[in-house]
Amino acid sequence: MPQPHIDVRHIANLARLELSDEEIAGFQPQLDAILGYVDSLSALDVSGIEPTAHPTVVAAPMRDDTPGSSLPTEALLRNAPDQAQGQVRVPRVVADA
Amino acid sequence: MSLHTETISSLRRRLTAGEISPSEILDDLATAIEARNPEVGAYLSHDLATAKADAAKADLSQPLGGIPIALKDVINTLGQPCSCGSKILQGKYTSPYDATVVTRLRTAGAIPFGRLNMDEFAMGSSTENSALQATRNPHDLSRVPGGSSGGSAAAVASQTAIAALGSDTGGSIRQPASHCGVVGLKPTYGRVSRYGLVAYASSLDQIGPLTRTVEDTALVLQAIAGHDPRDSTSLPVATEDYLSALHQGVKGLRLGIPREYFTAGIDPQVKARVDAAIAALQAAGAEIVDISLPHTEHAVATYYIIAPAEASSNLSRFDGIRYGHRTAKPEDILDLYKSSREEGFGREVKRRIILGTYVLSSGYYDAYYTRAQKVRTLIRRDFESAFQTVHAILTPVAPTAARLSGAQEADPLQEYLSDIFTIPANLAGLPAISVPVGTVMSDTNTRLPVGLQIIGPHLGEATLLRVAQATEDSTAL
Numbered sequence: 001m002p003q004p005h006i007d008v009r010h011i012a013n014l015a016r017l018e019l020s021d022e023e024i025a026g027f028q029p030q031l032d033a034i035l036g037y038v039d040s041l042s043a044l045d046v047s048g049i050e051p052t053a054h055p056t057v058v059a060a061p062m063r064d065d066t067p068g069s070s071l072p073t074e075a076l077l078r079n080a081p082d083q084a085q086g087q088v089r090v091p092r093v094v095a096d097a
Numbered sequence: 098m099s100l101h102t103e104t105i106s107s108l109r110r111r112l113t114a115g116e117i118s119p120s121e122i123l124d125d126l127a128t129a130i131e132a133r134n135p136e137v138g139a140y141l142s143h144d145l146a147t148a149k150a151d152a153a154k155a156d157l158s159q160p161l162g163g164i165p166i167a168l169k170d171v172i173n174t175l176g177q178p179c180s181c182g183s184k185i186l187q188g189k190y191t192s193p194y195d196a197t198v199v200t201r202l203r204t205a206g207a208i209p210f211g212r213l214n215m216d217e218f219a220m221g222s223s224t225e226n227s228a229l230q231a232t233r234n235p236h237d238l239s240r241v242p243g244g245s246s247g248g249s250a251a252a253v254a255s256q257t258a259i260a261a262l263g264s265d266t267g268g269s270i271r272q273p274a275s276h277c278g279v280v281g282l283k284p285t286y287g288r289v290s291r292y293g294l295v296a297y298a299s300s301l302d303q304i305g306p307l308t309r310t311v312e313d314t315a316l317v318l319q320a321i322a323g324h325d326p327r328d329s330t331s332l333p334v335a336t337e338d339y340l341s342a343l344h345q346g347v348k349g350l351r352l353g354i355p356r357e358y359f360t361a362g363i364d365p366q367v368k369a370r371v372d373a374a375i376a377a378l379q380a381a382g383a384e385i386v387d388i389s390l391p392h393t394e395h396a397v398a399t400y401y402i403i404a405p406a407e408a409s410s411n412l413s414r415f416d417g418i419r420y421g422h423r424t425a426k427p428e429d430i431l432d433l434y435k436s437s438r439e440e441g442f443g444r445e446v447k448r449r450i451i452l453g454t455y456v457l458s459s460g461y462y463d464a465y466y467t468r469a470q471k472v473r474t475l476i477r478r479d480f481e482s483a484f485q486t487v488h489a490i491l492t493p494v495a496p497t498a499a500r501l502s503g504a505q506e507a508d509p510l511q512e513y514l515s516d517i518f519t520i521p522a523n524l525a526g527l528p529a530i531s532v533p534v535g536t537v538m539s540d541t542n543t544r545l546p547v548g549l550q551i552i553g554p555h556l557g558e559a560t561l562l563r564v565a566q567a568t569e570d571s572t573a574l
Contacts, residue, residue, distance in 0.1 A: 006455050015409060015454040016416070017447055018435035027448060033510050034452060038398040041468055044475075051470030052477055054300050054330065055286045055526020056555070061329055075193035081423035088419055093430050 004035040100125040102256045105164050105313040112163045119152035119163035119208060122259070126165055126210065130257045138232040139242075139252035141170055142178060143211035151208045161320050162206030167258040169249050170212040171219055172196045172304065173293040177209070181295050182217040182227035182245075185415050185422045185441025196293020197328065198262060198304050198321045205320035213248030213261060217443045218412065219269055219297045221245050222512055225502065226445040233502070234276060236536075237543035240499040243273030249307045250277035254546075260308040260317055264294055266301045267400050268494075268519025271531035271550060274307055275494035278533045278546030280314045280565070281307045285556050286526030287332035289318075290325030298407035299330075301400075301523040311532065311565040315339040318558060337559045347567040348382030350560070353487035357393035358518055364497045366537035370547040371493045374534035377571035378491070378564070386487055390479040393521060395472050400520045401513055402456050402469035408446075409453030415441065448509060477525045480552075489564050490552040492518050494531045498545035518550060528553045528561050532568045 008027050012019045019027070073086060082089040100108060100122045111117045127145050134140050148165060157163050168174060171181050173192035180187040199209055216226035224232040224247025232247045234240040235255035242251040246263025250273035253261055263270040265283035274281025282305045289304045296302060306317035319339050325331045354375065359368065379385045417423035417437030424440055427433035442450070456465035483490060496515055505512045522529035531548035539545050549568055553561035 006451065008451060011451050011455050011458065012447075013435075014458065015450050016413070016431075016434040016438055017442070017450065018432075018439040019447070020439075023444070023447070026444075027451065030448065030509055031452060031455075034401060034448075034513070035455070037510055037513075038402050038456075038465065038469075041395060041398050041402075041472055042464070044395065044468075044472060046468060046471035046475070049471040049474050051467055052473040052524075053470060055473075055477065055524070056330070056332065061333065063326060071193050076419075079190050079193070079420035081189070081417060081421070090418055091427055091430050091433055 004032065004039050006031045006035060098125055101129040101259065103259065104309050105161065105260055105316050106310070108164060108259065112157055119155055120149060122163065123148050123152060123165055123208070123210065126257065133255050133257050136233065136238060137235050137251050137255045137257070138230050139213055139248040139255060139257060141180065141212045141214050141229060141248070144177060147176065148208050148210040155208055156206045159204070159206030160316060161202065163208070164206070164259060165208045165210035166202055166317070167211035167213050167249065167252050167261040168199070168209055169215050169246050169261065169263045171215060171264055171295045172198060172262060174199050174209050178212060179295065180229060182215045182229055183441065183443065183446070184228045187229055189422055190420050194293065197290035197325045199293065201321050207320065211252070211258065213252055215248055216245035217446050218295070219245040219264055219266055220408070220445050220449055222268065222272055222516060223505065224248065225505070226443060228443045234499045236278065236545055237499065237539060237541060239501055239541055240545070241276070241502050243276035243499060245269040246307065247273045250274050250279055250281065253277070253279045253307050253309060260306060260313055262304055263307050264302055264304050265523065266298050266404060267516050267523050270305050270307060271519050271529060271548070272495050274531040275548030276499040276546065279307050279309060280311055280530065280532055281305065282314050282318060282530040283522065283528065284318060284322065284558060285528045287330050288528070288556065288558065289321050290328040290331045292325055292327040296411040298404040299411060300407060301404060311562060311569045312343060314530070315343055315562050334556065339559055339562055342559050342563050343566045345563055346382060347378055347564055350488045350564065351384045351386050351486065352378060352564065353386050353388035353483055353490045355388050355390040355393065355483070355490060355492060357390050358492040362496050363493055364537070367493060367497060367547050370535045370537060371549055374549045374568055374572060375491055378567060381567050381571055388483050388487060388490070390483060390521070392472065392475045392479050396476055396521045396524060397514055397517050399469045399472045399476065399524060400516070401452070402465050403473065405449040405453030406457050406466050407453070409450045409457065412446065412450055445509065473524050476521055480525045480527060484554040488560055489557070492550045492552065494518060494548040494550040498537050498539065498547055522552050527555060528558050530561055530565050532565045534568065534572050
């Protein structure tokens with residue numbers, strides 16, 4: 001079986017991280033070593049075993065759909081890097097047609 | 098006065114008797130923080146004026162009335178910073194609400210006071226991954242306090258906090274508690290609300306207390322435990338009385354020793370302390386039983402797939418849009434995301450985001466993530482079967498006492514492997530506590546604390562605390 005390998009630049013792009021070349025060079029052997037280690041699980045027989053997504057098996061609880069109070073817009077906008085007219089402001093998202 | 102050195106229970110007696118005021122406790126703490134924090138570095142900030150105002154309103158008739166409690170900087174507290182040890186939030190975020198644990202502490206009369214350092218987004222075992230400052234072990238300043246709740250443990254140990262809250266995803270309360278010689282409890286998953294805790298790995302995270310005594314831990318747990326409609330994973334079951342059974346002793350209890358936790362790799366001095374604590378519990382009347390948790394060796398690999406996977410999803414919220422750091426001159430929206438995250442996150446956070454993104458990516462999801470979830474089932478079943486025959490399980494907390502600062506950055510895998518004894522309780526969602534059981538001599542000629550880990554069955558905190566109290570009693574000089 002081939003040694004597991006992460007294409008760090010590709011995955012960083014998927015994760016929306018703009019890594020420097022130095023960072024990629026540093027991470028590559030570390031991440032490959034970690035992946036090689038966690039790959040030890042592939043030796044275990046897990047056929048017929050149900051996956052555990054949550055440690056406590058409780059069905060997703062339902063609650064009454066009753067309106068409650070929300071946090072004030074003003075308090076939330078105070079943390080925004082940029083804002084205008086009671087909204088968070090971002091660079092243009094839609095390109096010219 | 099020296100009120101900062103006391104326990105919650107002793108301060109409560111003096112407050113109730115009218116001997117002291119909450120304001121005097123705060124003054125003593127503030128003085129102690131100014132004296133000790135420059136070298137220990139447990140606190141990122143503390144807001145004495147707000148705490149004093151809160152103290153004036155605190156209901157002293159309540160169980161924690163007038164007691165200041167310090168918070169790991171990952172728990173939202175209205176009007177206070179919450180940086181998670183990260184540059185992406187430092188100076189750029191003020192909590193617009195109280196976490197449920199903070200609301201509950203206030204209801205119990207406690208006063209939130211101080212923000213404690215941590216590994217960035219709780220990722221680490223040394224607090225060296227904090228992007229903001231270094232925290233040192235109060236028992237030996239050349240060593241780490243453990244992590245990720247290193248600030249919480251170091252604050253209680255350096256007598257700059259009476260008690261603190263931390264969070265534990267793979268050992269982040271218990272391991273620093275062990276390294277700093279304080280009591281640290283990770284409750285059952287779902288026992289304490291996570292609403293207002295900045296998420297690292299949502300199926301593993303749990304908030305818990307770090308205190309000087311087991312009784313103080315029981316007092317804080319009593320205040321923060323319980324169902325919360327704002328956290329759909331919090332358990333809709335009644336909270337037990339954690340104090341009434343505390344001093345009942347261990348006579349008649351069967352305590353399991355899992356042989357997989359006593360293998361090569363444990364420091365012989367640490368093992369000797371743990372063995373002595375087990376012998377003392379036996380002498381106190383407990384029946385000691387040899388047990389097996391056969392999938393223990395797979396816990397670290399399972400954790401380092403599941404936790405980074407959940408982290409990569411949770412940390413996608415830090416995108417430079419609604420809060421936190423935004424890069425100065427983004428070319429477009431994609432550059433805004435990528436550059437803001439690149440500038441804001443530290444190395445360990447980036448490593449785990451990449452690892453998590455990889456194991457969740459198309460073509461690898463089943464091979465890594467689904468498989469890890471299945472192994473998690475096997476680990477959970479190991480415990481279920483063990484708790485058919487024992488009331489609690491006794492293990493070391495960490496293979497060694499606190500290590501020297503520095504030196505681990507080049508080899509993150511080695512650091513991950515040291516989490517082996519604490520991770521299984523998170524994967525299985527079980528309550529587990531670290532209780533001090535003495536010290537070992539370091540190679541720098543300092544005495545370093547060692548903890549005993551006690552793991553309990555699902556929602557078995559009352560029994561867990563009873564065993565912990567017996568441990569504390571039997572190791573008291």
